[in-house]
Amino acid sequence: MNEALIRSLTPSVLAVLVRRGADFAAAEDAVQDALVEAVRGWPADPPRDAKGWLVTVAWRKFLDATRSDAARRRREDRVDEEPAPGPAPAVDDTLQLYFLCAHPSLTPSSAVALTLRAVGGLTTRQIAQAYLVPEATMAQRISRAKRTVSDVRFDQPGDVATVLRVLYLVFNEGYSGDVDLSAEAIRLTRQLAARIDHPEVAGLLALMLLHHARRATRTAPDGSLVPLAEQDRGRWDTASIAEGIEILQAALARDRLGEFQTQAAIAALHADAPTVEETDWVQIPEWYDELVRLTDSPVVRLNRAVAVGEADGPRAGLAALAELNDSSATTSSRGHPMPRHTAVAAYLHERDGDLATAARLYAEAAHQASNLAERDHLTRQAARLNALRRG
Template sequence: MDEALLRSLTPAVIGILGGRGASFAAAEDAVQEALLEALRVWPAAPPRDPKAWLVTVAWRKLLDEVRAEASRRRREVRVDAEPAPGPATGTDDTLWLYFLCAHPSLSPTSAVALTLRAVGGLTTRQIARAYLVPEATMAQRICRAKRTVADVRFDRPGDLGTVLRVLYLVFNEGYSGDIDLEAEAIRLTRRLAAMTEDEEVAGLLALMLLHHARRPARTGPDGTLVALREQDRSSWDTAMIAEGVGVLQAALARDRLGEFQAQAAIAALHADAASVAETDWVQIVQWYDELVRLTASPVARLNRAVAVGEADGARAGLAALEGLDPALPRHTAVRAYLHEHDGDLAGAARLYAEAARLTPSLAEREHLTRQAARLRALERA
């Protein structure tokens, strides 16, 4: 059973049912039922045309639902003639689904869940496991999201930037449960890149590839976080880095810079360096300047301060922190890092301990606590 094939066909089948008059919610439910039927039937009797099979079965299930509960019908659905089995035709509406699932009326968590289900083809159970919540909770979340967009019509292109932010949210969830959300986000972004030549789509794909290439080195054997400067760079995926750099270069060549391209350029400079000492920090600062210009993001300014500290010294980095809200996530951790590199071990240890208390991430808390203990041990030595 090729589950990857099933997931790749899901958005196109939903789009075909939508084109025949089904509401998004009804089409999505019917396709999910067809997927379950495929998991049961295909191992013993694989179809010649998987897409046509899914369309036929999903359409039958949709018609059964309409006939059984006509009062739930939200609009006219053609029930007079069932399409004969055969090659599925029609336009692939996957791009429309990307826009629908990232609709501004949805909360970020709902947009992510709906994207994973309708575009990614994941089951509610898989999504719930990935987010470590009960299946019933995730089912309610997805149901509310579908009700929210039930009457949305797209008579003009949706906001591609919103779609990209949703995909980046998926990517940043990393890995949990039995679903690798980093890999899933890359798969979905690849599909989006195949449907549009937008530079920022390419920039996001490059950024994901460059970050994902470093994943084997991000944690130790015991699951503890490993800082970038301490990572074993020989374990980075050089083929994925090369792909990411190639995608980025092609996007940058079009000379329409956006925030994801700038972030990818920074990631590429890190990936290109054999060590922290050999990193081109001056150029990284310049890219952060571009990112701040594009986004005015305080997070970008915070990360820029770290790069300034590496390029021009810790005190310059501390000066770059001035004006930023101390309540900004990781602000205290960055101050600790810069104080350490300025030689203030006592101050840095105190700040690392404070940062550990502030972070909601258990893994980051353990990492920062270890940093504080390390510096205190150095002071006593």
């Protein structure tokens, strides 16, 4: 059984059923039933046309379910009889599935789960394991999401920006259970890039590749975080870096700058530097200025303050940080202090030689952190500076 083939065919088979008139929820159930049949029968008797086989069996499953449900008898009148077996249609509606799964009526978590199920071809169990929730909980989430989009017209234009945000959410989940969501997000973004000619799609793919290239060096064997400046650049994936930069350069040449292209440009400057000292810090604040213009994000402004501190010195960075002290960049949506803001302040004070203030701020940031790895890292930073002061 070729699992990669099955997963690659799942979205196009689902799209065929929806195009024929099946609502999304019923079509997705029928496709899953067809996949079960494939798992049972293909090892002994593989079909010559895998997609055609799946379309035929899934459509039959859909018709059987429709006819057996009294509450859906009205819909049966609108359903054409089963098409004759034969090659699957050449039209590929996978792109529409991306838009459907990223529909604005869905919550981000539901959009991610539905995308992984319908476009990615993952099972409910795999998605539940990746998000560390019970399978029943994930099944309910996916079921609600399918019902939400069942009445959405399949030919409505979609929002590329929403699709890209959903894919970026998938990428940032990283690795958990038996599913590598970062790799899955790259696979899906490649698939999207093959179907839509859009510089921001290319920008997101480049960004993912550039970040993923450093993945092996981001944590130590004991699970502790390794800051960018301390990562072993000899272990970075140079092939992914080269591909990401090539994709980014082609996107930037189209002169339609967007958020993901700008983030990728910053990541490329980091990835292309042989050492942290050789990083082009002069360019990086300029790209952050573009990103602030595009997003006006408090987190972007925080990162810009770090870049300014590297380019123009820690006091310039602290001055940039001071501009944010009365803004939402210092607190979360619930009014709590943001550990990232406090940690940036600690880092810049350390660079400026004020170890006492830096140690205090690192300890505060550790107390604010919700992530265990981040909390441990910040605690070690505070302990390191306190040891230096005592020594």
